[in-house]
Amino acid sequence: MEIFFSDSISGPVLTLSGDEAQHCARVLRHRAGDEINVIDGLGTLYRCTLEVADARECTASIIDTVPGFGSHPYRLTMAVCPTKNTDRYEWFAEKVTEIGVDSIVPVIGDRSERRVLKTDRLKRIVLSAVKQSLKGAIPPVCEPLSVKEFIESVPEDAVKMICYCFEDQEKVSVAQVLGDARSRPGTKDIYILIGPEGDFSPAEAELARSLGWRAVTLGPSRLRTETAAIVxxxxxxxxxxx
Amino acid sequence: MEIFFSDSISGPVLTLSGDEAQHCARVLRHRAGDEINVIDGLGTLYRCTLEVADARECTASIIDTVPGFGSHPYRLTMAVCPTKNTDRYEWFAEKVTEIGVDSIVPVIGDRSERRVLKTDRLKRIVLSAVKQSLKGAIPPVCEPLSVKEFIESVPEDAVKMICYCFEDQEKVSVAQVLGDARSRPGTKDIYILIGPEGDFSPAEAELARSLGWRAVTLGPSRLRTETAAIVxxxxxxxxxxx
Structure with missing residues (x-):
C-alpha cells in the first residue's frame, strides 16, 4: 500500500503538490481515475480518486475517511540529545516513528558535544517512515532547545521520565512508572528525556527531579544514546x- | 573504559595480535606497564598489565578475572532474514548486540530477495558493539542457512517464536510466551525467527508450527524486518x- 501526504484538504477535494505530486504523477505514473491513499499527517487516511494527475499538482476527490489510521493508544514525546554522529540520530527518528511516537524534540544538554542539528532532513526521514509503516499522523520534529527549557516546558501532570547514568540515584523501570500513572487521574501524556554521550549535568538532573521527573533505568545493558531511545x-x- | 579482544589466553598470560595489537600499541600508544582490559569473547574480562607493547603482537599478564562481564540473564538466538539493504542488517546486528543477544543467524527464506550475505563485516560490527557496550561475550554470527534448515535445527524443548504477518493466525505476545516457559521445566534457550520483507512462505510457517514454534505478534505497528528484530x-x- 502506497501513501501520499497532503496538507491541502478542503471539503471533498484534496491536492498533492511538490514532491508528492511528482511522485504520484511522474514516478508512479498514476492517471486520472486511479484510486490513491492520502494522509493528512494529523491521523486521518483518505481514500481518493485521482481527478487531475499532473507532476506539478494533483487533485483528488475523497471517497472514504479512516480516522486514527495506524494510531497507537498513548501520546509519547521523545526528547533526545543529538548524537555526535548524525546518522545515529536519523536512525533513532526513523525507528521510533515506525514503533509509535507523537513528537521528537532534539534537546541540547550542558554536556552535549553536538549543539546544532538541522531538522529538515530529519523531517523527511520521519515522513518517509510514516508512509512506510502505514500511519496517518506525522510526529513533528521540533527545533532544538536546551534540556533545561524542555524540562521546564512539560506540563506538571504529565508522565515524565529521565534516563541518565548517575549511579547513586535510585531508579525504576519504564513499566513501573507507567503502572503508577495508570492509577492516578489526569493526563497520560508521556515524556521521555534521554541525555547526551556525556550524560546530563548534575544541575539538569536536579532540575528534573525538583519538577517531578522520575529517574528510570532501561535495564542493565550499557546502551548508546540512540539505542536507549529506541529501547x-x-x-x-x-x-x-x- | 576501552576493551581489547584476545583469542590467545594461556594461564596467566595473554597476547593481542592483528588489529587489536595495532590498536593497543600504535593507535592508543599503550606502553609496557599500562593496565588494559581484555575480553576473551566467551564472557570473561581480564584486567591485565601490558608487558610487551608491539604493534605486531602485545603480551600482557593477567591481574584479575571478571566472569560473566556485561552478561544478561537469558540465552537468545536471533534468526533474521537479510534485508534488501545490507546497512539495515548491520544496524540490527549492532543494536541487538548492545541490548543483549547470544547468537545471530542470517536465514534465507523461500521469499527472501537477498539470498547471499557476507558475514565478515557483520562480525567486525558485532565485535565493535561488544566492546562499546562493555560485554565479555561476542555473539557468534553464523553462516547463512535456509529458514527450513534453521527451524529443524533448533532443540525441541527450546522457547521458539516466529514473527510473521499471516493475518489468519492467532498470535500471542513475546511476554506471554516467556511467561508460559517460566512455568515448565527444561531449557530456557530462546529462539526468535523473523522473516523477509515478503514474509515466510506458507510451507515455512507450517513447518514451524508443526515443530512447536509459537506465532508471536510484536504489537500493532507495522515494522520493517530490522525494526521487528530489535523490538x-x-x-x-x-x-x-x-
Whole structure:
C-alpha cells in the first residue's frame, strides 16, 4: 500500500503538490481515475480518486475517511540529545516513528558535544517512515532547545521520565512508572528525556527531579544514546499496546 | 573504559595480535606497564598489565578475572532474514548486540530477495558493539542457512517464536510466551525467527508450527524486518532483566 501526504484538504477535494505530486504523477505514473491513499499527517487516511494527475499538482476527490489510521493508544514525546554522529540520530527518528511516537524534540544538554542539528532532513526521514509503516499522523520534529527549557516546558501532570547514568540515584523501570500513572487521574501524556554521550549535568538532573521527573533505568545493558531511545520507546509501546 | 579482544589466553598470560595489537600499541600508544582490559569473547574480562607493547603482537599478564562481564540473564538466538539493504542488517546486528543477544543467524527464506550475505563485516560490527557496550561475550554470527534448515535445527524443548504477518493466525505476545516457559521445566534457550520483507512462505510457517514454534505478534505497528528484530530483542530483554 502506497501513501501520499497532503496538507491541502478542503471539503471533498484534496491536492498533492511538490514532491508528492511528482511522485504520484511522474514516478508512479498514476492517471486520472486511479484510486490513491492520502494522509493528512494529523491521523486521518483518505481514500481518493485521482481527478487531475499532473507532476506539478494533483487533485483528488475523497471517497472514504479512516480516522486514527495506524494510531497507537498513548501520546509519547521523545526528547533526545543529538548524537555526535548524525546518522545515529536519523536512525533513532526513523525507528521510533515506525514503533509509535507523537513528537521528537532534539534537546541540547550542558554536556552535549553536538549543539546544532538541522531538522529538515530529519523531517523527511520521519515522513518517509510514516508512509512506510502505514500511519496517518506525522510526529513533528521540533527545533532544538536546551534540556533545561524542555524540562521546564512539560506540563506538571504529565508522565515524565529521565534516563541518565548517575549511579547513586535510585531508579525504576519504564513499566513501573507507567503502572503508577495508570492509577492516578489526569493526563497520560508521556515524556521521555534521554541525555547526551556525556550524560546530563548534575544541575539538569536536579532540575528534573525538583519538577517531578522520575529517574528510570532501561535495564542493565550499557546502551548508546540512540539505542536507549529506541529501547525506551519500545518499552512504552510494549507496556501500552498489549 | 576501552576493551581489547584476545583469542590467545594461556594461564596467566595473554597476547593481542592483528588489529587489536595495532590498536593497543600504535593507535592508543599503550606502553609496557599500562593496565588494559581484555575480553576473551566467551564472557570473561581480564584486567591485565601490558608487558610487551608491539604493534605486531602485545603480551600482557593477567591481574584479575571478571566472569560473566556485561552478561544478561537469558540465552537468545536471533534468526533474521537479510534485508534488501545490507546497512539495515548491520544496524540490527549492532543494536541487538548492545541490548543483549547470544547468537545471530542470517536465514534465507523461500521469499527472501537477498539470498547471499557476507558475514565478515557483520562480525567486525558485532565485535565493535561488544566492546562499546562493555560485554565479555561476542555473539557468534553464523553462516547463512535456509529458514527450513534453521527451524529443524533448533532443540525441541527450546522457547521458539516466529514473527510473521499471516493475518489468519492467532498470535500471542513475546511476554506471554516467556511467561508460559517460566512455568515448565527444561531449557530456557530462546529462539526468535523473523522473516523477509515478503514474509515466510506458507510451507515455512507450517513447518514451524508443526515443530512447536509459537506465532508471536510484536504489537500493532507495522515494522520493517530490522525494526521487528530489535523490538523482539528488547521485549525479551525487558521481560527478563527486571
Amino acid at each position: 525506551a520507546a519500545t518499552q512504552v509501546y510494549s507496556a501500552l499496546c498489549f | 523482539a530483542a528488547t521485549q525479551v530483554y525487558s521481560a527478563l532483566c527486571f
